[in-house]
Amino acid sequence: MFFLYPLGSILRAALDGSVLLDERTWVVVRRALGFTLYQAALSTLFTLLVGLPLAYLFARYRFPLRSLWRIAVAIPFMLPTVVVAAGFNAWLGDRGWVNLTLMRAFGLPEAPIPFSGTLTAIVTAHVFYNTTLIVRILAYTLEHMDPRLEQAARVLGADGWRVFWHITLPLLRPALLAAASLVFLFDFTSFGVILLLGGPQFATLEVEIYVQGVHMLNLSLAALLSVVQLLCTAALSFLYGRLLAQVIAPIAPRPAEVNLRTPCRWAERAFVGLMVLLLIALFVLPMVSVPIRSVARLEAARGERGEIRYGLTADYYRELFINRRGSLFYVPPLQAARNSLLFALLTVLLSLALGIPAAVALSRQNVWARRMDVLWMLPLGVSGVTLGLGFLLAFRRAVAFPGLVPLAHTLIALPLVIRTLQPALVSIPSHLRQAARVLGASPWRAWWRVEWPILRRAVLAAAAFAFTVSLGEFGATLLLTRPEYPTLPVAIYRFLSQPGGLNYGQAMAMTTILMLLTAAGVLLLERLRMPGSQF
Amino acid sequence: MLEVIDIHKTYAGEPLLRGVSFHVDQGETVCLLGPSGSGKSTLLRIIAGLEAPEGGRVCWQGEDITHRPPHLRRMGLVFQDYALFPHLNVAENVAFGLRMQGWPPAARAERVREVLAQVKLSGFENRRVTELSGGEQQRVALARALAPRPCVLMFDEALGSLDRALREELLEDLRRLLHSSDVAAIYVTHDQEEAAAIADRILILHEGKIVRSGPPAQLWENPGHLWAAQFLGVGNVLFGRWRAGSDHPLVETDQGTFPLVCSHAHADGETIAAVLRPTKVEAVDGAGDLCVRVVDVVFQQERFKVYLENGWYVYLPRPPSPGTVLSLRLQMDAIQCLGDGR
Structure with a gap:
């Protein structure tokens, strides 16, 4: 009752004739839907680009602190959206670490790196958020893949790249599609990240529902947007379910360890090193930035004049x-x-x-x-x-x-x-x-x-x-x-x-x-x- | 000629291969025989380049290929559970190696047809490999390894997961195929009968070393090594003291003193191991070399396997009843010396 009744109310409100027939309504819906699809597709693409190599890293290589890095990738998914938004804000935002440090070092009047309020910020935060999903699904499939398939291909004359291209990737495809559709679904319904990092000008369906419902008090239009959204998520969930069913469960799962190796060749070492750097930049820094920023005074409080005391402070906690x-x-x-x-x-x-x-x-x-x-x-x-x-x-x-x-x-x-x-x-x-x-x-x-x-x-x-x-x-x-x-x-x-x-x-x-x-x-x-x- | 020279490898801190050396000639089929865990599969993987040895070399036609990556070695490897690519059909699986070598599509299709005919799978081109029976998958795996004309063909317990009848049929086909080609083949198995059926030469791997090698008939005739005799199951192993007899050596055991076939001279009284062939014994009326009670009798097509109270077994043409005491006579060459029993 607490679920179906509100849904019914939305439907009732959406079937308001005057709104449905209004030309402007559909302009808003079309624009919001278009942008939502665009940003979700873009975010999914980049999440895959980051997640696939990371999944390969975790499924195939032994390296120092491997399980710790894995937890670092797993945490973001559970983090509240505001924390993620605040994390990226504290790291790359106008008042974040990087920008404030650059401003102080070069005496700049404005933040040199535009991040807050850009599509880049939204996509980056989405990547941060959903890489976990890709890594979890793909690393599982990769770990339990029969290592002999790749070995057979190598003996038959395929070098590293061709093994990946002809064998590993095709075997991974069902899992890859399922993971991508799930990520797309989450990006599609993302709200906090877009509102906090992008701002209201990035009108996805979600943000538009919020703006129309709370600020414009145009409840019918908000309801209509919700219905559009529901239809889309239902279609996406259905697609995801179908794709997930295709992920072939290994008949006799192999212990994950059989696929692990220590990187030896310089190219492998470079790959692992690069991936660890990516992990630090994309996953560790945003999370570490917040607690550090909460005890560091880097800019003036509002109305404060004269000399700014930089350095460590507990004031922010005291002020609470x-x-x-x-x-x-x-x-x-x-x-x-x-x-x-x-x-x-x-x-x-x-x-x-x-x-x-x-x-x-x-x-x-x-x-x-x-x-x-x-x-x-x-x-x-x-x-x-x-x-x-x-x-x-x-x-x-x-x-x-x-x-x-x-x-x-x-x-x-x-x-x-x-x-x-x-x-x-x-x-x-x-x-x-x-x-x-x-x-x-x-x-x-x-x-x-x-x-x-x-x-x-x-x-x-x-x-x-x-x-x-x-x-x-x-x-x-x-x-x-x-x-x-x-x-x-x-x-x-x-x-x-x-x-x-x-x-x-x-x-x-x-x-x-x-x-x-x-x-x-x-x-x-x-x-x-x-x-x-x-x- | 493939040469494997003094290969060393440890596994989980334990030495697995401790200086293995052998060679395989063009057209020869060599069988690596050993119990599971003896490192035979690891040895194959080292030859294929999938693992690196800690010491020793692998050479092909005199050229050291120890550090050559597997995709440049032109070898064929048939895995135990076939490792067919599940996303490709039969023809695509077989053509994989040809594609990697850059064969043009027409030549590829022609070669695939040819090889599939060789393994009796003509017309299976477009079937999915996941729909095939175990025996058919095994044939596809063989065709896939054969297609690029490898210089060495290797089989890792390739028939291990098939049932007996199918295994014998495939073994027969494989034997003809290998004997009619001039590829050097290495066949790994823990099954003595399989090894005997397919090999020109058997190498017995024990504790990281090759303890015996030779054509199957010769190995069964003269195992020459205690562990090899036990593993091959050539007969009853017994221990005793070596005695110089008047015209031939004797072995003195707690069952009695018997004539011994022995090629080496031993010190009088030295402890030796020997094998008693269960077929070179007959039941006689009256006094024999040995009197012993029958424990159990098992029917085996043309003969009866008779278990005796002293732990031995013999093959007899007619079944005695369990519980009766048999008088047995040993032929002159029934007991064969296996050396000093180490």
Whole structure:
């Protein structure tokens, strides 16, 4: 009900005749759709260009700190969009490390590297975000590929390049297409990155929905855009599902180690070295920039005159506790952190309460389970902004109710929670439980002694998943949240869009806190990962 | 001529190959025989260039090719589970090596047809390799290795995953094919019968070294090495003391003292290993060389394998009942010396 009803409301609002017949409506829709497709295609292309060599690196070579680098690639996907945006801002943005250092060194009045507000920024952040997906899917396929196929080709007279071109790449193609379509889907529905790094002038469908719905209050047009968006994501998800089915599961998977080798020839060493440099530039620096920037004073606070004290400072963190402006709507940043945690905990409870019974029902193998499966996975394809808009339209009278935010978060987290629980449930053979019953355990004791210990890890992992999703959610929250109950991402967005070194520093400080919270969730998740879970 | 000279290789810190040397002549089929884990596959991979040896050389026609990358060696390798390219059809698989060598398409198609006919797969050109049976896949793998006319053809347990009947059929085809061509072939297996059926010469690999080599018949006739005799399963291995007899040497065991066939002279009383051929024993009425109780009898087409209480087995034309005591007479050449038992 909390999902289908808002969707229905969107549909109803979109079928507004005056908007549908208006020439200008379709200009907006066409432009937004066109640009969305363009930026998604561009981002996907570059993500592939970065991800394919990285996947090859991880699947084939032994090199120092290999597993650590792999985690560095895996983290971005779990990071909240605001953190990613803030990270690139702190590194390459107008007020980021590189630009401020260059300005100071050469006495430039303006930032020499244009980054904020460019398409480059959007594409770079998307690459940062989604390379994980490419690496995960492709490295898995590459690792479990039969090494003899490549060896057979070499003995038959193919040199390194031709082995890759004639054998490795064709074998990789199904996985490559599946990964690319998934990345395209994520780029297509991206919101926070585009709004924060690009700005409202980069009107993708998502941004346009937000602008029309919140700033222009043109709810019908926003709803129409949402419908267009839903149709596109549905088509893309369908395509992805078809492509994924083609990824041939290796009949007898080989241990990943058989494909690993130590780079010997200079060309191999150069490749590994180059890739590690790329890893540092693209994955480590943006993440490291934020915490460093949050304790470094590099520019003047707003209104500050005279000598600027450069150097290390804890001011930005101290400022988080002070209400400087005494504004009515001003909410201390610490309050935002408390809101975020509260919402996240509520989301965890709600999504587990809904997710566990749903997963149990789905693990029974029958026709209904499969149909329901599709229904439960639907929110995955619906973007946060669309969901937020749906909630706005459906519960107009209850908008003041802050509980809407965790509800929306629950809907977003639910598919992931179910997908995490399901493999664990399926992995429990039914005769295990029967054995316990025959041995004299009551139904309750059988569940407690046999199933719960197996499920416990999966439930914890699902909880960690819901927690991180809720902490970082930006799109739906931005539409739904009341000014007096901002979450951390929303607060960071507000601080980032205000001038002055102090605000910027505080944004960085809060981003650091959000990063640490998310990192805790991700670490927990990685430690609890069930073999065979899909995310 | 392919020469392998003093190859050394360690695996996981343990020495695997400890100075292996041998050569293969043009047109000759050599079989590397050894138990699994003896390093025979590694040796093949070193010859193919897929792995580098830690010591030693590989030479082709006198030229050192140890450091030549695999794609420039012009060798053919048939893998145990075939390693056919799943995204290519039969003809494309077979043509792969030709394509890499830059053959023009027409010549390629002609050669593919020719080789497929050789392996009895004419008309299979457009089939998907994933749809073929094990035996057919094996033939495609052979055709793929043969097509570019390699100078050395190698088989890595190539028939290992097929059932017995199919294996024998393929072995027969492969034998004719190899004998009618002048390619140098190396066939790796752990199966004694397979090795005997296909090889001009067998090399027995044990503890990283080649302990015996020779034509199959000669090896079975005279294993000359304790481990080789056990591995080939030529008969009952026994230990005893060497005694100089009046006109021929004797071996003194705890079962009795028997005549011994021995080419070397040993010190009197020296401990030796010997092999008792199970076919050179007959059951007699009255007194024989040895009296022993029958434990079990197994029917084997034209003979009966009779297990005895002392741990030996013999082949007899008529089955005794288990539990009876047999009187056995050994032929003069029944027991053969295997050296000092090390």
